[in-house]
Amino acid sequence: MSRQAMNYIFLEEERARKTLCIEKKTCGCVQRTSYGLPCACFIAMKIRHNKPIRLDKIHPHWHKLYMGEEESNEYLFSVAEEWSGIQERLKRVPYQMILEIKEGLQLLAFPETTTLSPPPRKVSTKGAKEKKSNLHQKRHVEPSSPMYYMPKFMRPYIERIVDVIGDGHCGFRAIAEFLGLMEESHVMVRRALIQEVKEHRNDYIRIYAGECCYNYILNGLYPPKNGSGFAPPDKWLTLPDMGHIVASCYNKPVVEMTTLDIGVSETFFPLRGKPPVNPKSNMICLGLNLNHFVLLSLKDDCPLPPSSTEWKNYRSEEAATWEDEFLDQHNRFRTLMEIEKGEKPVPSKKTNKSRQSYFV
Numbered sequence: 001m002s003r004q005a006m007n008y009i010f011l012e013e014e015r016a017r018k019t020l021c022i023e024k025k026t027c028g029c030v031q032r033t034s035y036g037l038p039c040a041c042f043i044a045m046k047i048r049h050n051k052p053i054r055l056d057k058i059h060p061h062w063h064k065l066y067m068g069e070e071e072s073n074e075y076l077f078s079v080a081e082e083w084s085g086i087q088e089r090l091k092r093v094p095y096q097m098i099l100e101i102k103e104g105l106q107l108l109a110f111p112e113t114t115t116l117s118p119p120p121r122k123v124s125t126k127g128a129k130e131k132k133s134n135l136h137q138k139r140h141v142e143p144s145s146p147m148y149y150m151p152k153f154m155r156p157y158i159e160r161i162v163d164v165i166g167d168g169h170c171g172f173r174a175i176a177e178f179l180g181l182m183e184e185s186h187v188m189v190r191r192a193l194i195q196e197v198k199e200h201r202n203d204y205i206r207i208y209a210g211e212c213c214y215n216y217i218l219n220g221l222y223p224p225k226n227g228s229g230f231a232p233p234d235k236w237l238t239l240p241d242m243g244h245i246v247a248s249c250y251n252k253p254v255v256e257m258t259t260l261d262i263g264v265s266e267t268f269f270p271l272r273g274k275p276p277v278n279p280k281s282n283m284i285c286l287g288l289n290l291n292h293f294v295l296l297s298l299k300d301d302c303p304l305p306p307s308s309t310e311w312k313n314y315r316s317e318e319a320a321t322w323e324d325e326f327l328d329q330h331n332r333f334r335t336l337m338e339i340e341k342g343e344k345p346v347p348s349k350k351t352n353k354s355r356q357s358y359f360v
Contacts, residue, residue: 005062008037009053016044024180037062041180057182092168092230104144149259149289150296153336157302161287162295167230171237171286174295175246178284187223193242194221196249203271207244207314217241237293239286240308243268246284253279253322255304257296258288260341265305267330269322271315279325303333 012031016022027041036059038046046053086105090098141148146161164173164183172186181188197204197218208214216234221242224235239256247254247268254268269275285296298304307323307330315322323330 002062005035005037005058008035009043012038012040013043013047016040016047019044024178027180035059035062042182045180089167089230092232146287146289146292146294149262150257150287151259151265151337151340153340154257154303157299158287158296159299160297162297164294166292168224168233168236169231171239171242171293174286174293175237175250175284177295179250190221190223192249193245194218196245197221200248200271203314204245207310208241217245221245233291236291239288240264240266240268240310243308244271244311244314248272250284251276253283253326255283255285255296255298256288257285257305260337262288262290265333265337266308267305267323267326268308269311269315270319271311272319273316274318275322275325279322301329303336304329305333306330 008031022041022044024041027039029039029041031037032039032042038053038057042057043053086101090101141155146163147155147158150158162174162177164170164177169186172189173183175189176183176185179185179189197214201214204217205211205214208217217238220234220236220238222235224231226232239254243254243256243266248270251270251273253270255265256263256268257265280300283298285298287294287296304326307326
């Protein structure tokens with residue numbers, strides 16, 4: 001590694017050692033996003049677990065010991081391997097994702113074209129009244145943006161979206177990102193969820209209405225055995241099936257946010273244990289974008305989806321107070337969602353009975 005990179009990491013290490021409990025929000029992760037080097041929260045995590053920082057966690061730019069100009073290897077340049085990888089991926093991803101990938105390739109190959117079209121008639125703006133800004137004012141969002149798949153009334157409350165790699169591991173990657181781990185740590189998230197399901201086997205068999213569905217969910221948590229790196233649909237994070245598992249494993253509320261056309265937005269609370277003093281301080285918020293999850297950062301005291309019905313049916317007595325601090329936010333979400341959906345039919349939510357029918 002270059003000495004300059006080592007100096008950068010040394011300064012972040014000094015910052016990390018001041019408090020080994022440094023969180024991602026406190027860290028800011030400027031060094032990781034700006035330079036591709038480990039930041040304070042990542043180094044603090046490594047110190048806590050007495051683990052080394054692997055060289056492959058550092059951007060290749062800093063692997064070079066010499067930063068001067070190098071001889072050009074233009075005659076060896078090729079994208080054949082990358083193009084082959086794209087073609088292999090297109091064989092595995094859902095059709096809607098294929099359309100999105102194709103749109104991105106079109107913009108890359110034909111930058112002079114555009115997906116925008118002129119208005120059907122000229123709009124007169126002379127003498128028009130200026131509209132006042134409104135928190136819930138409608139904004140045009142392109143379908144290629146993850147924001148497009150969030151309820152319109154929630155868009156002003158979304159501060160940040162982290163779009164992780166869409167290889168079928170995206171749900172687990174988003175959770176790893178929230179925990180301050182690298183995206184590549186999605187396997188660690190899978191292992192933690194597997195342990196949660198196994199340790200509380202009887203509880204989850206009751207929730208899933210039988211061992212057959214329980215085993216299907218458990219097997220879905222194990223990483224795929226194929227070596228391609230892509231997870232097939234039966235290895236994806238699925239909500240609401242796994243929302244209870246994530247919430248109970250990490251003792252945090254888990255929010256799923258999406259539009260009515262895709263699914264149902266819900267909040268999952270831990271099935272066991274009493275809530276902390278401030279249960280709102282550390283929520284895992286996942287946005288569902290067709291068959292892809294992203295990590296959301298929401299503003300404080302914003303509307304939140306109502307509690308999962310299954311949580312109310314299967315939670316322990318001591319966990320009953322989890323939702324108390326969220327009731328006002330749930331009511332606001334219901335009211336705004338009713339206004340937004342208008343005449344749109346609400347998709348039916350899977351119940352234990354409907355799940356059971358898949359496995360008989």
